[in-house]
Amino acid sequence: MTTAAPHTIAVVSAGLRDPSSTRLLADRLGEAAVRALAERGVVGHAVTVDLRPIAADLTTMLLTGVPSAAVREALETVTHADGVVAVSPIFSGSYNGLFKTFFDVVDDGALAGMPVLLGATAGTARHSLAVEHALRPLFAYLGAFTVPTGVFAATDDFGHSSGVRADDDVAPLADRVARGAAELAALVATRERKPPADPFALTESFEDLLRGT
Amino acid sequence: MDTTQPVQSAQPAPTADERRQMQFGIFSVSDITRDPTTGRTPTEHDRIRAVVAIAKKAEEVGLDVFALGEHHNPPFFSSSPTTTLAYIAAQTERILLSTATTLITTNDPVKIAEDYAMLQHLADGRVDLMMGRGNTGPVYPWFGQDIRNGIALAVENYALLHRLWREDVVDWEGKFRTPLQSFTSTPRPLHGVPPFVWHGSIRSPQIAEQAAYYGDGFFHNNIFWNIEHTQQMVRLYRQRFEHYGHGSPDQAIVGLGGQVFMRPNSQDAVREFRPYFDVAPVYGHGPSLEEFTALTPLTVGSPQQVIDRYAAMRDHVGDYQRQLFLMDHAGLPLETVLEQIEILGTEVVPALRRELAAGRPAHVPDAPTHAARVAAAGGPQDVTVYADADGVTGRSPAVQPA
Numbered sequence: 001m002t003t004a005a006p007h008t009i010a011v012v013s014a015g016l017r018d019p020s021s022t023r024l025l026a027d028r029l030g031e032a033a034v035r036a037l038a039e040r041g042v043v044g045h046a047v048t049v050d051l052r053p054i055a056a057d058l059t060t061m062l063l064t065g066v067p068s069a070a071v072r073e074a075l076e077t078v079t080h081a082d083g084v085v086a087v088s089p090i091f092s093g094s095y096n097g098l099f100k101t102f103f104d105v106v107d108d109g110a111l112a113g114m115p116v117l118l119g120a121t122a123g124t125a126r127h128s129l130a131v132e133h134a135l136r137p138l139f140a141y142l143g144a145f146t147v148p149t150g151v152f153a154a155t156d157d158f159g160h161s162s163g164v165r166a167d168d169d170v171a172p173l174a175d176r177v178a179r180g181a182a183e184l185a186a187l188v189a190t191r192e193r194k195p196p197a198d199p200f201a202l203t204e205s206f207e208d209l210l211r212g213t
Numbered sequence: 214m215d216t217t218q219p220v221q222s223a224q225p226a227p228t229a230d231e232r233r234q235m236q237f238g239i240f241s242v243s244d245i246t247r248d249p250t251t252g253r254t255p256t257e258h259d260r261i262r263a264v265v266a267i268a269k270k271a272e273e274v275g276l277d278v279f280a281l282g283e284h285h286n287p288p289f290f291s292s293s294p295t296t297t298l299a300y301i302a303a304q305t306e307r308i309l310l311s312t313a314t315t316l317i318t319t320n321d322p323v324k325i326a327e328d329y330a331m332l333q334h335l336a337d338g339r340v341d342l343m344m345g346r347g348n349t350g351p352v353y354p355w356f357g358q359d360i361r362n363g364i365a366l367a368v369e370n371y372a373l374l375h376r377l378w379r380e381d382v383v384d385w386e387g388k389f390r391t392p393l394q395s396f397t398s399t400p401r402p403l404h405g406v407p408p409f410v411w412h413g414s415i416r417s418p419q420i421a422e423q424a425a426y427y428g429d430g431f432f433h434n435n436i437f438w439n440i441e442h443t444q445q446m447v448r449l450y451r452q453r454f455e456h457y458g459h460g461s462p463d464q465a466i467v468g469l470g471g472q473v474f475m476r477p478n479s480q481d482a483v484r485e486f487r488p489y490f491d492v493a494p495v496y497g498h499g500p501s502l503e504e505f506t507a508l509t510p511l512t513v514g515s516p517q518q519v520i521d522r523y524a525a526m527r528d529h530v531g532d533y534q535r536q537l538f539l540m541d542h543a544g545l546p547l548e549t550v551l552e553q554i555e556i557l558g559t560e561v562v563p564a565l566r567r568e569l570a571a572g573r574p575a576h577v578p579d580a581p582t583h584a585a586r587v588a589a590a591g592g593p594q595d596v597t598v599y600a601d602a603d604g605v606t607g608r609s610p611a612v613q614p615a
Contacts, residue, residue, distance in 0.1 A: 063499035065437050066508045072441075200418050200449045206426040209368045209419060212388055 007044040007188055009033045010081035014051045014088040014099035015121075022121045023050060025153045025177075026087040029119050032181030033085060033188075040189045047081070049074045051098050058101045071105070079110040080196045083188040084144070086135070087119035090127040094134040095120070103138060107199060112143035115187035117180045119151040128152040147183035151176045224563035227275075231566040234573060236580040238278025239271050239554065240313040240470070240537040243291035246544035249492045254544075257290045261297070263547045264290075267540070268301040270551050272308035274558025277580070280313035280343065280537055285352050288494070295328045302336035309582065310336055313434075313537065314345025314413045317374070318366040319356035321390065325370075326377035326398040333403045338583030341409040343432050343468075344371060346417075362389070364419050371410075375427065378407035381598050397598050405594035409581040411468055411535075416442075418449055425453030425465070430581065433530075434470035436539055437495070439508055440529050443469070447530040464578055468535030469526060472511045475556045479514035485549075486513050493543035516560040523561075524568040532573050534580040536565070 011030035015022030030046030037044035051058070057068040067075065078084055088099035103111075118135045120127070131150030139146045157173040171179070241264055247254040255263065268279040279301065281294045291297060298310040310332075315325060325342075333340045346363050347353075353360040369387045376383050377398040386392040402408070411430035414420030415438065424431040431450040435443040451462035459465070476482035483502065490502045490513075505511055512522045527533060538557060541550040579585065587593050 060500040060504065060508075064496045064505070066439060066496075066500075066505070068504075068508060069439075072439075199416070200445050206368075206419075206422045209364070209422070210372055212365060212369065 004043075004193070007037060007042055007082040007193075008077075008080070009037075009044055009046045009083045009085060009184075009188070010049055010078045011046050011085045012049045012051065012078060012087065012099075012102065014096055014102065016052060016089065016096065016098065018052065020052070020089075021153065021155065021158065022087050022089045023048075024158070025119050025121050025151065026085060028177050029085045029087065029117055029151060029181060032177045033083065033117065033184050036178075036181045036185030037189060040185055042185070042189045044082070044185075044188070046085075047077050049077050051102050055098055055101075058098070058105060061105050062101055067105070074102070075106060075110075079106065081114070082191070082193065083115040083117070083184050084111070085117045085119065085184070086139070087121070088135065090120050090122040090130040090134075093127070094130060095138070100138070103142065106142070107197075109143065110197060111139075113191075114142075114144045115184055115191060116144040116146045117149075117151070117184040118146055119153070119180070121153045121155075123155055125152075125154040125156070128154070145187055147180060147187060149176065149180040149183055151180045224560060225567075227563050227566040228570075231570045232277070233579040233582075233585075234577075235533070235566060235569055236277035236309065236535045237557075237562045237565065238276045238280060238309070238311075238535070238537050239267070239540045239557070240278075240280035240282070240311075241267065241291070241541050242282045242313075242539070243284060243289045244494055244542055245288045245290060246494060246542065248544040248546055249488050251546075259547075260290055263550070264297065264541065265301055265304070266547065267550055267554065268308065268310075269304060270554045271558070272305045274555050276308065276554070276558050276562065278309045278311055278535065278537060280311035282313050283316055283347075284349065285355060286349055295332050298340070299332055299335050302332070302339060305339075307339075309339045309341065311341045311411075312343050313432075314343045314347075316347045316352065317344040317370050318346045318363055319352050319358050320370075322370040322374040323377065323390075323393070323396070323398060326374050327400075329408055330378065330398065330400050330402050333408050333583075334400055338403050338406075338587070340583075341411065341581070343411040343413045345413040346420075358389070364417065365389075367420065368423060371412075371423065371427075378402050381596070399598065401596040401598055403583070404587045404590075405596040406583065406587050406590050409583075409586065411466075414446065416446070418446075421446055421450040422453050425450050425459070426457050428454065428457065428459035430466035430468060430534070432468035432470070432535065432537075435510055436470045436472045437509055440510070440526075444529045447533075451531065460578075461576070463531050463574070464576060466535075466578065466581060467530060467533035468537065469530065469533060470510070470537055470539065471523060471526075472509070472539045473519045473523075473553075473557070473561075474513045475516050475519055475553060475561070477515060479518055482513050482515065489543040489545055497543075516556055516564075519561050520564045520568070523565055527569060532569070532577045534578070 011026050013023040013026035034044045034046050054070045057071045061067050088095035118131050120131045131152050245260050271279045283294050294312050383396050411432040412420050412424035413432045433446050451465045454465035455462045474486040512519050540553050
């Protein structure tokens with residue numbers, strides 16, 4: 001374990017403002033995941049993939065299929081990672097368009113089996129189930145392993161302290177962050193590490209293709 | 214010394230070696246697009262006549278190849294490329310005519326074998342094909358196929374086509390087409406040598422593999438791709454070409470796409486092309502001209518800028534055999550397209566031939582031509598399959614007594 005390359009957690013944030021509470025939550029989840037890995041004796045590091053600076057490039061890729069260097073780097077960071085934290089602001093009841101655009105241009109199958117911790121932010125707690133009804137089905141389609149805890153943060157959550165309070169019916173944000181991160185770390189630490197799928201590698205011989213097998 | 218310099222050209226005429234090593238040409242996707250500067254949209258008839266003029270101009274200015282796409286939906290007119298290419302063949306003498314691409318997935322391979330062997334005879338061997346899977350999903354159901362079988366169709370159909378051109382009598386059974394018993398595709402390939410085939414693929418490694426397996430050419434139409442991607446696709450093909458025993462990786466037959474717009478002064482080129490770029494099919498309303506030229510091989514500027522950019526392609530993919538340019542698209546008027554072809558043929562290509570000939574190793578093959586391939590096969594053969602005297606009864610050549 002100690003000689004292996006550090007485990008990479010790609011932290012995707014689709015926040016649109018700067019500073020962004022989505023980015024803030026994403027950073028916290030990434031840091032917590034690295035800490036949770038360390039507790040398991042696994043060296044990890046978080047690499048931020050902020051989608052806002054590549055938003056225009058993503059639109060270009062959507063329209064033309066051509067990835068810019070920045071988009072290629074972002075895609076590579078995510079598809080080559082050992083685990084992914086994916087956080088979107090909730091717009092109109094779902095992830096925002098930027099978040100979806102990014103995952104739309106990821107190669108088919110590139111996130112299959114990838115451990116993923118989902119997160120979302122919104123103005124009020126009324127959107128808290130959006131992680132479950134919007135983000136989780138998307139990652140089910142992508143074939144990713146999402147951890148059971150999805151971390152939702154409403155604006156108010158950033159004012160709560162850690163530790164369960166008697167007058168609170170939900171665990172405060174810091175606790176949810178730690179729980180989600182621990183679940184992600186458990187998956188990442190125990191998952192067999194293999195090189196990401198090489199889109200230029202042939203998976204079957206041409207003789208097999210010819211035989212139609 | 215060179216004394217055969219064409220009148221309009223600032224470049225010395227290319228040597229015979231330079232001409233053999235690499236083929237330069239143009240390819241058309243046959244789109245009918247409104248000219249955004251005039252608001253005028255050509256008719257199908259205008260564009261069909263224009264493409265003939267474009268092909269003839271390409272020959273006149275010394276280009277080697279004219280290639281035409283195949284589409285089965287508007288805004289494209291070219292559903293029947295053999296008809297167009299035969300018509301062009303009748304009015305030209307030297308230029309090689311190709312498809313770009315022939316839909317190997319939805320066309321019957323038997324019909325491809327027949328049509329292009331016929332074209333090959335009429336054009337005296339000036340024909341090759343580029344196979345592709347098409348980029349319009351509904352073409353599959355329109356022709357009774359399923360897009361999910363795209364790769365499998367390309368593999369099976371080409372395997373049959375390959376045999377039909379090389380075996381006089383074919384017994385065959387596959388998944389996608391009715392079986393054949395004692396079938397002879399006529400006419401037989403000219404001089405016993407089938408048209409050269411390029412396999413076009415933008416991102417499918419299986420197609421690079423297919424090209425390598427047969428020792429055929431690989432054409433990467435990179436006009437919407439970054440050079441790193443192009444490099445990876447070509448490298449895969451070259452490695453697999455060696456794997457299948459056809460030669461060393463640098464002996465594989467590679468073609469690339471390209472896209473340029475030129476004026477003597479680069480600012481003029483940008484000013485004139487931008488309105489077409491901004492609303493062009495595919496990339497219009499998207500990235501800026503500057504972004505797109507940085508990301509892809511599109512080069513808008515002076516002829517020298519085009520020469521510099523395309524002379525550098527081999528630094529990424531190795532010495533290669535064919536370079537095609539997209540010229541007539543996005544609603545550019547015919548006169549402009551003809552001017553562009555003139556600049557390409559007289560200023561850019563002679564310089565590119567010279568630059569790309571420098572340092573090209575002797576073992577890198579020349580671009581394939583019918584004449585060279587016939588010579589390599591030991592000279593022209595008459596491979597006509599003569600039927601029995603009572604062929605009208607449908608008796609097969611296969612049962613003909615020896």
